[in-house]
Amino acid sequence: MTKFAKVLAAGAAAAMLLGAGACGASNSGSGSDSKTATITVWSAAEDQAKKDSWLQTMEAAFEKEHPEYKITWKNSVVTSADAATTVKQDPAAAADVYQFASDQLGALVDAQAIGELSDDATKQVKEQNDETLVNSVTGTDGKLYGVPLSGNTWFMYYNKSKFSADDIKSFNTMLQKGKVTFNIANSWYLPSFYVGDGMTIFGKKGTDAKAGIQPGPHAAEVTEFLTSLMKNPNFVLDNNADNAGLAAMKNGTADVYFSGTWSAQDMKEALGDNYAAAQLPSFTLDSGTYQMKSFAGSTSVAYNPNAKNAKIAAQFAAFLGSTQAQKKHYEMRQIIPADKSLESMVADDPAAKAQIDTLANTSIIQPTLTEMSNFWDPCENFGTAITTGDVTAANAAEKTQAWFDAYKK
Numbered sequence: 001m002t003k004f005a006k007v008l009a010a011g012a013a014a015a016m017l018l019g020a021g022a023c024g025a026s027n028s029g030s031g032s033d034s035k036t037a038t039i040t041v042w043s044a045a046e047d048q049a050k051k052d053s054w055l056q057t058m059e060a061a062f063e064k065e066h067p068e069y070k071i072t073w074k075n076s077v078v079t080s081a082d083a084a085t086t087v088k089q090d091p092a093a094a095a096d097v098y099q100f101a102s103d104q105l106g107a108l109v110d111a112q113a114i115g116e117l118s119d120d121a122t123k124q125v126k127e128q129n130d131e132t133l134v135n136s137v138t139g140t141d142g143k144l145y146g147v148p149l150s151g152n153t154w155f156m157y158y159n160k161s162k163f164s165a166d167d168i169k170s171f172n173t174m175l176q177k178g179k180v181t182f183n184i185a186n187s188w189y190l191p192s193f194y195v196g197d198g199m200t201i202f203g204k205k206g207t208d209a210k211a212g213i214q215p216g217p218h219a220a221e222v223t224e225f226l227t228s229l230m231k232n233p234n235f236v237l238d239n240n241a242d243n244a245g246l247a248a249m250k251n252g253t254a255d256v257y258f259s260g261t262w263s264a265q266d267m268k269e270a271l272g273d274n275y276a277a278a279q280l281p282s283f284t285l286d287s288g289t290y291q292m293k294s295f296a297g298s299t300s301v302a303y304n305p306n307a308k309n310a311k312i313a314a315q316f317a318a319f320l321g322s323t324q325a326q327k328k329h330y331e332m333r334q335i336i337p338a339d340k341s342l343e344s345m346v347a348d349d350p351a352a353k354a355q356i357d358t359l360a361n362t363s364i365i366q367p368t369l370t371e372m373s374n375f376w377d378p379c380e381n382f383g384t385a386i387t388t389g390d391v392t393a394a395n396a397a398e399k400t401q402a403w404f405d406a407y408k409k
Helices: 004-021 054-065 083-089 103-111 117-126 131-136 171-177 190-198 219-229 244-250 262-272 310-320 323-333 340-346 348-359 368-374 376-387 396-408
Strands: 036-043 072-078 095-102 149-153 155-159 180-181 234-235 256-259 275-277 282-285 286-290 294-303 364-366
Touching: 004 190, 036 054, 036 131, 036 310, 054 310, 083 103, 083 149, 095 103, 095 286, 095 348, 103 294, 103 368, 103 396, 117 149, 117 310, 131 190, 131 294, 131 348, 131 364, 149 171, 149 310, 149 323, 149 348, 155 262, 155 348, 171 180, 171 282, 171 294, 190 219, 190 244, 190 282, 190 286, 219 282, 219 376, 219 396, 234 244, 234 256, 234 340, 244 256, 244 262, 256 262, 262 348, 275 348, 310 323, 348 364, 368 376
Parallel strands: 036 072, 036 095, 180 234, 180 256, 294 364
Antiparallel strands: 095 294, 149 294, 155 256, 155 275, 282 286
């Protein structure tokens, strides 16, 4: 469908199915069934900055589809990154509908602050999204708790004048033909090499806390490879403190940069006509070639089961995640949709295509367990030790083992 009106009709029907279904399962929108309601919605400031912003546009469209409701909307600015922290303070007083980052799912479920989707809603979400994004809103109980709005991961930007289509498939090849920047000390990026070798984080699906964090068979060799990067003249160390990688791309001293869609505008300005993006490459060690894999998740919309009008909240949450709402989100704010049916709409956007390809091919789901909070600091400390030279090729095996042993304490 090419016209918003046509997509609106189809998406509204899907959203009505989702919303109605959300009331069918236990705990799924089973609150008050009042026809007059005040619905509190949390979202980013950019979603609601003006009277005709995305959120207000969707609220008006929802009212049109549901003339039986008389709704007073109360919109507040709480970002998806802050949702869990804010909701957990008092779930009963939190918003009826809110966006959340999928890595917060475990905390929200534990706080009984997120509504379970019904069978019909679960079916619809599975039809809209690929497996990675479905998993991003799936609890350890196997039930779904949100409707994905957009994927969240990182991928590769590169200077297409320096590399061929085959070159960008290999980290090693790019390192030979150009300058590559990477943030080794960042615990969201570093695991990509170890996961490629078979590292598991809470099991293969990321949902088994008892499985712990286990290294792959060549973890020490991966570490040796990373220490060798620090001595390679074609490697530029990115960092959190002063965005050295971004600066290198802007001044032309780097040709490859790993980041997400939030860096698209910076990369367009830095690379100009040579701007390009792609899913992650593989890397080659003496023992073989392995695929880098980034963490992946979603920004999703949920309803609060503690809401006074949970049925309406569930319906509206589903509506915000519908096809037409995601289409409008991209048109108004360039938020890349999660819905598979909209991929053709962003086909000419290099960053959007790279994100979609990465989610489908070169990523793993970022575990949503609360235990994941114990993963980040030891990983960052280990990466930092590589960059400072405390971890070397000579002690790689010992230091790598010590890193993984830290997760057993």
